[in-house]
Amino acid sequence: MARSLASNALTIFIVLLICLASIVAWGNREFTREGPLEQAICLMVPSGGSMSAVSANLEELGAIENATIFRLGAEYTERADRLKAGSFVVPAGASMDEIVTSVTASGRSTCGTEINYRIGVAKADMIVRELDPATQKYVELANFSPSEEAAPDGFDAIVAQPSTRYRITLAEGVTSWQVVEELKQADFLTGDVAAVPAEGSLAPDSYEVSRGASRAAILEDMARRQSAILADLWAARADGLPLETPEQALTLASIVEKETGVAEERPLVASVFINRLNQGMRLQTDPTVIYGITEGQGPLGRGLRQSELRRATPYNTYVIQGLPPTPIANPGREAIFAALNPEPSEYLFFVADGTGGHAFAATLSEHNRNVQRWRQIEAERANQ
Incomplete structure (x- = not known):
């Protein structure tokens, strides 16, 4: 009798293992196969968001068929705690695995509305543009010079959106005084600048910044980048x-x-x-x-x-x-x-x-x- 019970228990255990393996294999196929999304979308992940909330949102948007598998797949691949805030393109047919990679990898936003404040030698302009996920092309919504004209209608509403991204782009050849004066015109930044940085000490480049970022901190970042560039190139000089x-x-x-x-x-x-x-x-x-x-x-x-x-x-x-x-x-x-x-x-x-x-x-x-x-x-x- 005892031997029969042990044999039955072993059989049941093996069957359960086979079922579990089948479920895991099925879940893995679901996690990695092509997704149901027919047209690319822009997925917004708020600051402090959770993988559970993202999975529910994706299911509602029709990007995935099973929020539970998405969440469990993120946990199984040890990426559930790496969720980044931002706006991310989810291409048509993207698998759950590919979407998890998008929202946990670099944290660099790839879509949504962007305000790019370009500081040039002759003038500075504020360009508002939005990426069309379907075409992967930016559509310009507004273009104006903050120091010369008022912001167009609707600009304040764009600034108020939590998902709006900000970028500051310095052209080659701008002076440090010009940079400081133009940063003062950027209402989405905060704080005063104690002194104009040394001429030549700021790196012309494109900087992704946050709404409410400190002007002084941004200038420090520009100076650090220029210092690193100069050190590298000086070491490799002719x-x-x-x-x-x-x-x-x-x-x-x-x-x-x-x-x-x-x-x-x-x-x-x-x-x-x-x-x-x-x-x-x-x-x-x-x-x-x-x-x-x-x-x-x-x-x-x-x-x-x-x-x-x-x-x-x-x-x-x-x-x-x-x-x-x-x-x-x-x-x-x-x-x-x-x-x-x-x-x-x-x-x-x-x-x-x-x-x-x-x-x-x-x-x-x-x-x-x-x-x-x-x-x-x-x-x-x-x-x-």
Whole structure:
């Protein structure tokens, strides 16, 4: 009798194991197979949200068929406690496993409404855009300059939405004063700025920020990023440069940044200034003179006068030898790289060529011919 009971118990146990294995296998297939979603959606995960709430929301949206399997799958794969807040694209046909990865991986929002505050050299603008999950393309909802015009209707409502994301983008060549002044115009930020950061110390880049973030903290982040970039590139600089410190490299990079808007020209523009420094020639670059006049507080808005080119200031490179005492703007990574890795050349001069780029020359006579061609182009344009 006892032997029969033991045998039956063992049989039942084996059957239960087989059933359990079958259930686990079925659950795994459900967790990894293509999902029912026919069109991509944007999934909002609030701060402090739970995997249970997300699973229920996904089931309601039709992105998954079983919230329990989704939640158990997240727990089984040890990702349930890694849920990130944000807005995430859930593609059509996404499996539960793929959705869990989306909401637990980087935490970087991939959809929803975004306010991008772009700080440029000439002006700053606020761009409101929204990603269409179906097409994966952004649709622009508004574009305005906070310092020059009022926000459009509906902007306050967008700002009030908890799911709205914020980004600040710095263009290469903006000055630290411009950055601080424009950050003051961003109502979604908080706090005062005690002092304008050192010129050149802020990294032109795109920064994802939160509503209510501290202006001072954002500037500190920009400074940390620029410091790291400069340290990395200084360590990998070319040999034999007439630059004694990373700060001098930053100053030269800022001049390169202001002298050309053509990315491919940066190494060649840098080589002109490196060659001049090596030969003891004055740099003779207009952007430094302009900075000495404006102190980085906005564009000059007119051409330089001859008296200004002759006036002795610490930034007038027509008068002083070598580099000015500080950078004249915040250079980007590529300009810093160019200053530290200039293209080998014998060029000592360059002038605009009418295409947006420059004509380079190794001798003064060749440069004078390039200048004459540029003057002809200017005259022809004036007569059109």
